[in-house]
Amino acid sequence: MRWIRFSINDKIQFGLLDENDQVLPVRGDPFGHHEKTGERLTFSDVTLEVPIIPTTFYAAGMNYADHVVAVAKRTGTDAKLPESADIGYRANNALLAHGRDVLVPEDAGPRIHYEAELVVVIGQKAKHIEQRDVPSVILGYTIGNDVSERDWQKSDRTFWRGKNTDTFKPMGPWIDTQFNPGGAKTTIRLNGAVQHEFDTEAMIFGISHFISRMSRYLTLWPGDVVWMGTDGTSPNLQHGDLVDISISGLGSLTNRIVRLGATTP
Amino acid sequence: MRWIRFSINDKIQFGLLDENDQVLPVRGDPFGHHEKTGERLTFSDVTLEVPIIPTTFYAAGMNYADHVVAVAKRTGTDAKLPESADIGYRANNALLAHGRDVLVPEDAGPRIHYEAELVVVIGQKAKHIEQRDVPSVILGYTIGNDVSERDWQKSDRTFWRGKNTDTFKPMGPWIDTQFNPGGAKTTIRLNGAVQHEFDTEAMIFGISHFISRMSRYLTLWPGDVVWMGTDGTSPNLQHGDLVDISISGLGSLTNRIVRLGATTP
Numbered sequence: 443m444r445w446i447r448f449s450i451n452d453k454i455q456f457g458l459l460d461e462n463d464q465v466l467p468v469r470g471d472p473f474g475h476h477e478k479t480g481e482r483l484t485f486s487d488v489t490l491e492v493p494i495i496p497t498t499f500y501a502a503g504m505n506y507a508d509h510v511v512a513v514a515k516r517t518g519t520d521a522k523l524p525e526s527a528d529i530g531y532r533a534n535n536a537l538l539a540h541g542r543d544v545l546v547p548e549d550a551g552p553r554i555h556y557e558a559e560l561v562v563v564i565g566q567k568a569k570h571i572e573q574r575d576v577p578s579v580i581l582g583y584t585i586g587n588d589v590s591e592r593d594w595q596k597s598d599r600t601f602w603r604g605k606n607t608d609t610f611k612p613m614g615p616w617i618d619t620q621f622n623p624g625g626a627k628t629t630i631r632l633n634g635a636v637q638h639e640f641d642t643e644a645m646i647f648g649i650s651h652f653i654s655r656m657s658r659y660l661t662l663w664p665g666d667v668v669w670m671g672t673d674g675t676s677p678n679l680q681h682g683d684l685v686d687i688s689i690s691g692l693g694s695l696t697n698r699i700v701r702l703g704a705t706t707p
Numbered sequence: 708m709r710w711i712r713f714s715i716n717d718k719i720q721f722g723l724l725d726e727n728d729q730v731l732p733v734r735g736d737p738f739g740h741h742e743k744t745g746e747r748l749t750f751s752d753v754t755l756e757v758p759i760i761p762t763t764f765y766a767a768g769m770n771y772a773d774h775v776v777a778v779a780k781r782t783g784t785d786a787k788l789p790e791s792a793d794i795g796y797r798a799n800n801a802l803l804a805h806g807r808d809v810l811v812p813e814d815a816g817p818r819i820h821y822e823a824e825l826v827v828v829i830g831q832k833a834k835h836i837e838q839r840d841v842p843s844v845i846l847g848y849t850i851g852n853d854v855s856e857r858d859w860q861k862s863d864r865t866f867w868r869g870k871n872t873d874t875f876k877p878m879g880p881w882i883d884t885q886f887n888p889g890g891a892k893t894t895i896r897l898n899g900a901v902q903h904e905f906d907t908e909a910m911i912f913g914i915s916h917f918i919s920r921m922s923r924y925l926t927l928w929p930g931d932v933v934w935m936g937t938d939g940t941s942p943n944l945q946h947g948d949l950v951d952i953s954i955s956g957l958g959s960l961t962n963r964i965v966r967l968g969a970t971t972p
Contacts, residue, residue, distance in 0.1 A: 495762070498798045503864070528864040531796050531871075533763045535925045547924060569873070599768070599793040606796075607924045608834070659812060659872045660800045 445617040448488040473664035492537045497663040503530045505671025512675035527647035533606040540614035548703040551593035555676035558687040559586040564666040576650040582619035585695040587612040612697040631686040640673035710882040713753040738929035757802045762928045768795045770936025777940035792912035798871040805879035813968040816858035820941035823952040824851040829931040841915040847884035850960040852877040877962040896951040905938035
């Protein structure tokens with residue numbers, strides 16, 4: 443089942459997307475009581491919104507070995523794998539729907555990078571859950587692009603500009619409730635050409651490990667999202683570049699990079 | 708005017724608190740259309756909730772000189788004032804209402820510390836605002852206690868446990884729309900005895916500076932909160948300790964420290 447969040451006539455609502463690209467709007471939301479309204483819309487007629495605004499926006503950060511090595515190379519430090527699953531955070535202001543433009547501020551540096559991530563969407567309130575019970579609190583999965591400005595990431599005391607500038611967190615297009623990360627591939631295309639591909643599951647700390655550990659100290663709420671980290675590295679993205687992140691069996695998240703103040707290419 | 712958020716019969720709603728401790732419940736919220744229901748309740752009969760769950764929970768971190776010096780001393784590093792107003796983040800799961808217990812996990816270390824903070828509550832969507840226009844986007848002010856576990860803060864790659872364990876972010880008791888930080892004092896009392904007092908406004912980067920700078924890169928949303936940092940340092944808090952943070956003209960935020968698994972004192 444694929445949940446979307448969309449707007450039509452300035453009203454935002456949830457809906458189900460069927461295999462024929464028909465949208466079945468629902469009253470309510472995926473996390474509580476909901477029912478189909480009986481309407482039927484065509485996917486291309488609705489405007490997609492970010493599939494969920496989380497109560498807390500979690501992000502694993504360093505969670506694939508090749509990315510850790512790439513970061514070490516970029517920053518001139520020794521590659522050191524993280525020793526424990528310490529979850530990080532991103533900010534809701536930066537969320538952006540599938541198909542919309544990433545707007546890079548005029549004063550940003552040249553190193554605008556993508557980071558392709560699997561996103562877990564929590565379906566139920568959870569605390570102190572064992573690893574084996576983690577699947578039961580997951581509603582489904584979506585895709586995230588952790589767009590980063592590397593100069594700010596280095597210069598600032600926090601990730602506020604480097605990672606959380608408005609539009610720097612594309613997420614979508616939908617929440618798939620049947621997707622299974624086992625065997626999936628994450629593929630990044632830049633202007634249509636494959637740039638990098640990696641095993642979605644080849645994480646340093648897996649989803650169940652992360653979420654069980656998090657839940658020892660914090661309550662997960664319905665709609666919370668956990669971005670699971672990325673592999674590899676990114677070229678410097680240019681004005682007009684189209685970034686497409688596909689996860690096999692899940693979908694594709696596509697966004698164009700727009701440098702504010704740049705001349706249209 | 709003082710806005711509270713409260714529950715009665717399992718229903719959470721907003722209300723206005725008048726000078727006679729009468730609560731006037733409202734339909735709607737402080738950020739949009741709202742109207743008094745005509746009911747009248749007594750403050751002591753309602754259960755206070757956190758005054759707002761923000762879309763994004765911002766925190767200034769190092770923003771008072773004496774605190775920077777104290778941190779340097781604790782961590783054995785050189786005291787270095789921050790060079791720019793780089794905003795940080797906290798997590799909504801950790802929010803706790805006035806009067807409720809901070810629950811310290813059994814495996815926490817001995818260094819549980821308070822941090823008394825003035826909290827700005829954003830009232831209007833804002834981007835690219837000049838410093839002089841910042842007051843017009845502020846709804847009001849409340850009080851925060853940035854409870855911290857220093858071992859985790861040091862050992863973990865992020866603040867996820869050290870700062871964002873459930874109940875580690877008391878905030879309240881209300882949002883005061885008339886409060887003026889000018890000339891205010893922040894006073895911390897531990898079990899009734901004054902522990903520390905500082906000028907609320909003696910920040911390294913002021914409220915208007917921070918918010919104007921943030922808004923160059925990010926959109927502030929109604930209900931977002933910005934915790935402005937703390938001064939000084941804290942003793943190691945013990946099981947049963949009552950921490951009270953007062954800001955003159957604004958109110959008092961009181962919470963007891965409970966170490967899970969400890970014998971009641």
